[in-house]
Amino acid sequence: MSRNSEHRKYKNSFLNWIEFRLPIISYFEKEYGDYPMPKNCNYFWSFGALATITLVVMIVSGIFLAMNYTPHTDMAFDSVERIMRDVNFGWLLRYIHSNGAAFFFIVVYIHILRGMYYGSYKYPRELNWILGVFIYLLMMATAFMGYVLPWGQMSYWGATVITNLFSAIPFIGEGLKTWLLGDYTVGNATLNRFFALHYVFPFVILGIVGLHVAAVHVHGSNNPAGIDIKSKNDTVKFFPYMVMKDALAVCVFGVIISSVIFFGPNLMAEVDNYIPADPLVTPAHIVPNWYLAPFYAILRAIPDKLGGVLLMFGSIAILFVLPWLDRSKVRSCNFRPIYKWFVMLFFVNFFILGYVGMLPAEGLYLLIARIGLVYYFGFFLIITPFIHKIETPKSLPLGISDVYLGGGKAIPTPNVQKEII
């Protein structure tokens, strides 16, 4: 092939040289420059970008923390204290990392809420939703193992309780638990492997995020009206419109997370984790991180070991099949007058479950947890599959541009609509 056949696509000859050998420049142009975004997307659509940026911040701060951390039962706690007191800016790295984890979950929960409210999981984006649930699962595993590393009392006993969940599985449970721990109790072998996996899982997450983004770019992003893009007029280019919008979202997010990191770094931390791990003394009250607490509440709401464990894993597993549980053809809850309230109640319920999951499992709290548990599964198994039989959706706008005709409220009937056009 003659050198003259190289395309002169870009002014910069270096870019042309790269592009000819690896068409990565045009790929980024297509996916992050010209990529058509529905023009009615609101700020809820910025949380995917926020989550990606938080993931990168977590990986970077984590790598620098790992340079000063020692994964050994005798030294782990002290090495974290050394990071806090002696390492230059170690306190900042650790507070970014610990609060970043909490904010990662906040951002991802809003992202999931967005997907559920606007029906982003429906055809043709089911696989996209499934990849997202995988990311969420890996996030929970990573956060759990990360919480063990400082080797405080909550680290140790949280690890003990969670790994004991596996011993509830009939026949193979005890063996599986021992295999996971590498010991009969949570010990040095456990700490070592948790550190290794906590390091590698975020990169797996990063890979799945790549697939998650690639998948959404195939059919394009959903939008608040939940209707398909019909013409070029329905969209704006990703650059500069969405990039600028996301940049503002990142700035606001940065202000919020910074105020916590600098002014309330231990707001979401458990005091007991500043006590070194002691295998002979269980804290009076084992508290999970708030972002995992809803599932802990479900676990404790059942007075049977295996039953509690099954329901807890079931409550996560059921997320995978949500695209097939929802039979309604209408995506966006903006046009689903009944289901809309059940979705919002689902999220209120989720946070109530999280709240009682951090309190002792007795009396009123236990009752609330049980009611919350019933609603959690009732939402997925009864309300979502059958609500469309009694719900009459509002009429959908014909196209995204039409959303603006009635100020986003009064939607003309299809016949009138045609005459206008």
Next chain:
Amino acid sequence: MAENPNNKRRDFLQLSTISIGAIGTAAFVWPFLSSMNPAEDTLALGTTEVDISSIAEGQSITVKWRGKPVFIRKRTKEEIEEAKEVDFTDLIDPEQDIDRVKKEEWLVLIGVCTHLGCVPLGQKLTDNKGEYNGWYCPCHGSHYDTSGRIRKGPAPNNLPVPPYSFLNETTIKIG
């Protein structure tokens, strides 16, 4: 097509290649999975000898064995009576008190709640001993009786009895 002897030959080659490949992969994966099980030094059964002469009636001590707490309790007459009186067939994990001890007054237990692995309270005199006067797990509310049997709460089994023997009147060897 099926009559063609070449096809049978193809099928055979394909199947054997896949089988050998699968066996090879399994053989390759096995050492990796196996390396995650407890290592030899972890397995090496530690034994602990405990001097029990200083334990008064009604008192307990906690010793560490294989990384786990072991409760050694010198039970009072009332506690022994309580443990024996119960109709054991009605219990969650039915077991007679006599099968759980070597000498009536000495109760030796692995102090790890069989629910999710917390250490139950009840070793100190000031601890909450639960509704059955034995041990109480603060994590998820399991109540154990004076024989360490589960009576109420989410735990499925009694507190296990470790292997132990009396070396003499005042020394116990655990393990």
